[in-house]
Amino acid sequence: MVPDMNEEMPALRERRNRLAAQMAATMSDMQLGSVQVSDRVLGLVKGLDDPSYEVRDRTTGQLMDPAIDDREILALLDRGGLRDEAHERLLRVAVRRVQEKPRGAIGVRMANAPPDRAGVVVQQTIPGLPADKVLLPGDVIERINDTPIRSTDELADLLQGLSPGAEVNVVVTRVERDAQGRPMLGPDGKPPERRREFRMPLGNAAELDRADAGARANWPPGMRGGNLSLERRRAQVMMIEARFTRPLPPTTVVPPPPADPMQTTAPAEPGITPRD
Numbered sequence: 001m002v003p004d005m006n007e008e009m010p011a012l013r014e015r016r017n018r019l020a021a022q023m024a025a026t027m028s029d030m031q032l033g034s035v036q037v038s039d040r041v042l043g044l045v046k047g048l049d050d051p052s053y054e055v056r057d058r059t060t061g062q063l064m065d066p067a068i069d070d071r072e073i074l075a076l077l078d079r080g081g082l083r084d085e086a087h088e089r090l091l092r093v094a095v096r097r098v099q100e101k102p103r104g105a106i107g108v109r110m111a112n113a114p115p116d117r118a119g120v121v122v123q124q125t126i127p128g129l130p131a132d133k134v135l136l137p138g139d140v141i142e143r144i145n146d147t148p149i150r151s152t153d154e155l156a157d158l159l160q161g162l163s164p165g166a167e168v169n170v171v172v173t174r175v176e177r178d179a180q181g182r183p184m185l186g187p188d189g190k191p192p193e194r195r196r197e198f199r200m201p202l203g204n205a206a207e208l209d210r211a212d213a214g215a216r217a218n219w220p221p222g223m224r225g226g227n228l229s230l231e232r233r234r235a236q237v238m239m240i241e242a243r244f245t246r247p248l249p250p251t252t253v254v255p256p257p258p259a260d261p262m263q264t265t266a267p268a269e270p271g272i273t274p275r276d
Contacts, residue, residue: 032075032078035072038068038072040068045059045090048085048089049086060092064100066101070098077091094240095241102204102205103159103204104165104205105129105202106159106168106170107125107129107130107207107208108122108125109124112152119150120141120149120152121138122136122138122140123137124137126207126208129203130203134200139172139173139174140173142195143171145169166202167199167201168201174194175193
């Protein structure tokens with residue numbers, strides 16, 4: 001059984017609107033105007049105008065270095081002053097950096113916690129990813145590092161904004177269980193909970209995507225996978241292209257020369273091919 005898409009539509013619209021507002025803020029003239037572009041990046045961008053194709057091509061590849069801040073690339077596009085080929089190459093770099101940046105993941109399928117509490121409920125862990133054998137179904141993820149988690153969207157956006165291998169502190173609330181793994185009951189008849197903290201390196205969200213692809217049809221209502229920020233990436237690419245793509249120069253149509261009335265061509269005889 002899968003979630004009812006009609007029920008999800010308001011939430012999806014709200015998410016898209018929120019993502020659009022966040023991206024517009026990060027790409028505002030004020031934000032990009034305040035970016036300090038390093039001497040290294042400035043030097044590389046000059047290479048995009050080199051007379052040698054090999055140098056231009058090599059420089060384009062060097063600008064994909066993950067150590068370069070994405071905002072430096074966007075800031076240079078915003079400032080303008082580049083020739084057309086250099087601008088187009090830098091625009092392609094900006095798009096590829098968004099599309100190809102590795103995304104972090106802990107490896108859970110999840111659902112929002114009940115309305116009376118914040119957090120994300122772990123419904124399944126993915127074998128081979130960091131959460132496997134560390135987190136348990138039913139754990140409520142309340143915090144990643146110093147950031148409170150209030151929804152599945154927030155968790156995915158936070159983790160997938162980090163690179164695989166980065167270490168994070170994961171704070172969860174866990175129901176106390178007996179030796180057989182059954183939830184215990186407290187004096188009030190409710191299972192007692194305890195807050196636990198784990199430190200783990202992030203895995204690669206590409207592995208989570210592959211795991212989700214084969215299991216999505218069997219998810220219970222409300223379960224979310226790990227590729228939530230792919231929508232964010234697509235929207236960011238569209239915004240970058242819409243803002244920085246230069247219009248093509250107007251096409252000049254050259255009319256053919258007028259026919260010379262004094263010049264005639266005799267029709268070829270049947271079966272004979274004209275030759276010079």
